[in-house]
Amino acid sequence: MSTRSSVTATTDDSTHYHNELYGPHFPDPTIHRDGNGTWWAYGTNMNRNDGGNDPQERLIPILKSDNLHEWRYVTEAFDTRPGWTYGSIWAPDIHYYNGEWVMFYSLSPRPWESGEFGIGLATSDTPDGPFTDHGQIIGDNDHAGGGTIDGYFVEHEGTPYLFWGSFQGIYVMELTSDLQDWQAGTIQQVAGDAYEGTTVFKRGDYWYMFVSTGTCCDGYSSTYEVEVGRSTDFFGPYTDPSGTDLMNYNSHNAGIAQLTANGRFPAPAHGDITTDDNGTDWFVYHAYDRDDQEFVDGVPARQLFIDRVEWTDGWPIIGGDKTPSLQSVRPNTTDSGDIADGIYEIENVNSGKLLEVADAGTADGDNVRQWSSNGCSCQRWWIEYIGGDEYRIINQNSNRALDVPDGSTTDGESLQQFAWWTGGSQKWEIIDNGDGTHRIRNINSGDVVDVNESSTADGDDVIQWPWTADTNQRWTLNFVETVQPTDDGRPW
Structure with a gap:
């Protein structure tokens, strides 16, 4: 049987990039490409303490790239902190919808659990903002469960939906046409308590749900990884490669990982997917680097990574061997082989x-x-x-x-x-x-x-x-x- 050790590509800096791509802190990345071909990435940047470092905290940092592997900081998404809860702004989700940039974001109270967790909406005419906050869309007090963070927006058959959830079930609900509220009676659960950080997209005949499981924020000992379910129906059931419904997983790391740690890069997960000009899919995510800082000012040093998604029998393999790559062939590479396929x-x-x-x-x-x-x-x-x-x-x-x-x-x-x-x-x-x-x-x-x-x-x-x-x-x-x-x- 072939040993699935970490793959190292041929060393050639003219055709290869090297992970990680931006740090020392850019967790929970989300990505979207504008009409001019520029990619924009948005990430969490917070301190979970009492807010003593507010002046230094970026209110959703924004990066840009023309090639997916060289990124530079641009600005913050917000001029001022959203006011409906004083807290940390986490896990943004960016899309271009109905002529504007829409960003769903998570807001957690400070001090921890001193108030309601929830998901808000902000919009902008341009990807670099500033984003106008429209307040809370849904919070823990609006439904029977909790874990109301980590939103992911999907339009399906002309109707807007939001997936969300963190270790108390993954849910989907229908949004109003202006995206600023949700339709009563439309919440349904689609995955168990093992998951957070959902990404949902259509490929071929299947809807795919990428979910994060494990611990994210314990430094190198974190157990974060990505599991995947797929379904021919937007509302599920989403089953993994063993045929198990993701609804049946309620414990961390109990399913089949499609992206997991290797010796260099612990806890790879919570990301987004995009496609380059050659039609290749790429997963953008965060992980730690054992050759770099474990924490920055007490905050877990989760850095920006990207890896190719290859598809085998309708299932994604991320990074070549389901672990983060140290180096890989650059996105949008226009090289072609001497032998025709x-x-x-x-x-x-x-x-x-x-x-x-x-x-x-x-x-x-x-x-x-x-x-x-x-x-x-x-x-x-x-x-x-x-x-x-x-x-x-x-x-x-x-x-x-x-x-x-x-x-x-x-x-x-x-x-x-x-x-x-x-x-x-x-x-x-x-x-x-x-x-x-x-x-x-x-x-x-x-x-x-x-x-x-x-x-x-x-x-x-x-x-x-x-x-x-x-x-x-x-x-x-x-x-x-x-x-x-x-x-x-x-x-x-």
Whole structure:
């Protein structure tokens, strides 16, 4: 089984960015792109104490970027603090709706629990404000539950809705047309008590709900992570990859994480999603960095991160291996591979035989070998460029990726197929040898695809081995056809 260790992309500062992107404090980011192509991000900035540092507290900091990976501070969203509760302004949610910028924000009382938690609305003609406050939309006193923070706005079939909730259920309700109130009798619960920080959007046939679970604010020991449910119906049920309804999760970190901590970056969660010019989805979120401050003036140092969202069988994989990346291919990268995306037969120069999955297997871990051409789809491979001179190579018969078992870097390791999970052991460089042939180099190990001991027999093993320039390491890519991948990432 392939080991899902943290992926490190090829080091190339001309095509890669490095997390984190802005700090030392920018939690709960929300993002939207204006009509000129500029991205705007808004975040929490607060101190949970008694307000003694009010003059230094930014009332929703605003950042801007032209490329999604270089950000600069612009201003604060508010000229003055919203007046309906004295407290900390958290978890903004930004959208452009009906010709204006609308921002839902959370307001928590100071001192802690000295008043009502709630969600307010502010609007502006421009993304950099100043935003005009329209007061509270809903608070803890307006419904039977609590946790009335972390709003997320969605328009569905021409009707405005707001998702919200924090560890006392996730809810959705219909808003009035001016967004300044909610329609009585429309509140319904869509997820259990395990969650907060909701993001909801439509992709293909599904509505996706990204939710945060765990502890956010205990520094490096925080357990925050992202779980995901999907539904064909806007109102749910939202089920995770195991088929479990998110309504059934009432304890932290009990479900299936789609983004979780690694050794460098603890507690990645609570963010938003956007799409670049190439159609690639990106998740913007916060996390800690163990190589940086844990707290700033007593406030958890949660910094701004961004990572690519790749889709496998209709489920998101964030950051390549479901953990924050240290570096990755830049958003909006316009590089294109030398090999056109499509179906190929991959023929060994030495033996004249084709790369295939043994016995037309469809299971994870099945062996990859060479065999004479026989027309089997197990001898055909979808080659797809994924940026940064990297490709994935997917078997047409099994829909599984060419893979080095367990992320091995050992010379002579046999190759296998395994379900695509975007790790470095499944990513390949396809390098032109200058003679009409190519070598296929694994990103993780640096070794190339090799027919063991230069064999010419059917059934002999295909391994990884350091480049020697021998013909058993040279491959001819015989184009068969072009097939466009479907929305969930599968090529057929």
